Amino acid sequence: MPPLFRAARQNRIFQDVVDQIQEAIIDGRLKVGDRLPAERELKAMLQTSRSTLREALRVLEQKGLIEIKLGMGGGAVVKAVTPDLVAESLDLLIRSQNVSLHHIAEFRERVEGDVVEIATQRMTPSGRIQLQTLLDEARQHANRGPEATSAFLTTDKNIHLCFAKLTGNPIYISVLKTIHENIRRYYDAYLVMEAREMAENFKDLEDVVAAMGKGDAQRARAIARAHVSRFNGYMKARERQENPAAG
Amino acid sequence: MPPLFRAARQNRIFQDVVDQIQEAIIDGRLKVGDRLPAERELKAMLQTSRSTLREALRVLEQKGLIEIKLGMGGGAVVKAVTPDLVAESLDLLIRSQNVSLHHIAEFRERVEGDVVEIATQRMTPSGRIQLQTLLDEARQHANRGPEATSAFLTTDKNIHLCFAKLTGNPIYISVLKTIHENIRRYYDAYLVMEAREMAENFKDLEDVVAAMGKGDAQRARAIARAHVSRFNGYMKARERQENPAAG
DNA sequence: ACCGGGTGAATGGTCAGACCATTTATCGTA
DNA sequence: TACGATAAATGGTCTGACCATTCACCCGGT
Structure with missing residues (x-):
C-alpha cells in the first residue's frame, strides 16, 4: 500500500496539502469518520511546518470536509459533506x-x-x-x-x-x-x-x-x-x- | 470614526478575526477593492499573533471574500462575492x-x-x-x-x-x-x-x-x-x- | 468492590521571532 | 533616456515554545 500522503511541494505549500487531503477524501482513501493523524505527525508525513499544515486544515474545515475537536482524543475527523x-x-x-x-x-x-x-x-x-x-x-x-x-x-x-x-x-x-x-x-x-x-x-x-x-x-x-x-x-x-x- | 477592528477574543481567536472582517465587508465598512492592512499591521490592530491572523485570512480567502497577492504592493484585497x-x-x-x-x-x-x-x-x-x-x-x-x-x-x-x-x-x-x-x-x-x-x-x-x-x-x-x-x-x-x- | 476526584498525557490553539521568495519602486549608471 | 542593479514591502514558511482542553488512568476513601 502506497503511503497516504507524499511530501508537499508547490508555490503555496498549504494549497498542496489541502489538495492531497481533499483528494484522499473524495476518492475514498479517507472515509467519513476517519481520524487524521495528529498535527505533529501529519507535519512529519508531509514534511512541512505546523503553521503551514494548520492553514491547510483551516481551509479543509471551512470547506466542510473535516471537523476539528479539542483536547486528548480530539483532532481532525473526516465529515460527511452536507449541503x-x-x-x-x-x-x-x-x-x-x-x-x-x-x-x-x-x-x-x-x-x-x-x-x-x-x-x-x-x-x-x-x-x-x-x-x-x-x-x-x-x-x-x-x-x-x-x-x-x-x-x-x-x-x-x-x-x-x-x-x-x-x-x-x-x-x-x-x-x-x-x-x-x-x-x-x-x-x-x-x-x-x-x-x-x-x-x-x-x-x-x-x-x-x-x-x-x-x-x-x-x-x-x-x-x-x-x-x-x-x-x-x-x-x-x-x-x-x-x-x-x-x- | 470608531476603529475598524477591536481586539480579538474568543475560544478560537482566528474565528473572531474572521467574523470581524467578514462583518466589515458585508455591512460595507470594507468595500470591494479595498486593501486590508499588511499582516504585520493587522496583527497589531487585532492584538493577535501572525499565525492566528493568517489562519483567519485563509478562511476568508476560501470563502471568496478576499484575494491575496504576493510581493510588495500585494496583500489582501476585498473581492466581489461571486456565485x-x-x-x-x-x-x-x-x-x-x-x-x-x-x-x-x-x-x-x-x-x-x-x-x-x-x-x-x-x-x-x-x-x-x-x-x-x-x-x-x-x-x-x-x-x-x-x-x-x-x-x-x-x-x-x-x-x-x-x-x-x-x-x-x-x-x-x-x-x-x-x-x-x-x-x-x-x-x-x-x-x-x-x-x-x-x-x-x-x-x-x-x-x-x-x-x-x-x-x-x-x-x-x-x-x-x-x-x-x-x-x-x-x-x-x-x-x-x-x-x-x-x- | 465501587465510586470520585485528582493528575498527567495527548492534542489543538496561540504566540514570538526569524528567514525566505516574490514583487515593485527607486536610484544610479551607461 | 533607458536599463539594470538594489532595496524595501509584503506574503509564505519554519522553529520551538507555551497555553487550554479533554480524556484515560490511577489512587484513595468508603
Missing part, C-alpha cells in the same frame, strides 16, 4: 446583495414543481405514511392560528423535503435543503401568517398530496408550483410594507 | 455523494428547460449577438466531425451558460456552471460523437435559438429539454457499451 456549505455560500451571496429573494423564489417555484412531479412517479408506501403524518401535523398547526406560524413553516418545510427524498435524487435533496435554509431566514424575519393564509396553504399541501396519491403528476406539479408562488406572494406583500418604494 | 463558491461547494457535494450521471441528467433536463424559457422572456440585443456568434462556432466544430467532439462540447456548454446569464438569476448561473463542470467529466471520459449526432445536436441548438428569437418560450423550452435528453441518451448508450449489465 451546509452550499447554504452558507448562498447566504453570503444574498447578504452581499448579489442575490435577492426574488431570485431564490423564481428558482424555487420551478424546482418544487419538478420535485413533486418526479416524487409522484416514485411514491412509496412508507412515503405515503410519512406524508400523511406530516399533513396531520400541519393541520394542527394551521388550526392554532398565527401564533403557530413558525411551527407551521417548519412542517411545511419538512413536507417539501419529504417530496425531495421521494425523488431519490441527491441533487434535488441538497438543492431543496439549501433553499429552505436560506428562505427560512426571511420568513422568520417578516412573515406572520394570517389564519386565512395558513388555511389556504394547508389546503394546497393537502391537494398536492391527494394528487400525488392518485398518481396525477401534472396536477400535483401545478398545485405545488402555485403553492410556492403564493408563498412568494405573501413575502412580496410584506416587503412592500417594509419598503413601499420597491413595489 | 463561484456556491458552484464549488455544490460541486464538492455532488462529487462526494457519488451522484450518478443519471441523477445529474434528470436534474439538468428540467433546469435547462426552465432556463431557456426564462431566457427567452429576457432576451437582449447583445444576447442575440453572442448566441449567434456561439452558434457559428458550433457549426464549424460540427462540420469538422468526431475529432472536434471536445471543441463542440465546449461551445455547447458556453451556449447553455449564455442562456443562464440571460436569465439574470445568479442561482441559475451557478447551478448550471456546476452541472456542466460535473457532466463534462463524464463526457470527456466516454463521449466521442458521430458526425450524425453532432449534426442533430447542432440543429437542436439552432432551433432553440430560433424559437427564442421569435419569443416562443414554450417551444424553446421543449426543444432545449429534448436536446438535453438526447445528450443523456448518447451517454446511456455509451454506458451500456461499457457495462452491458447495467442496461
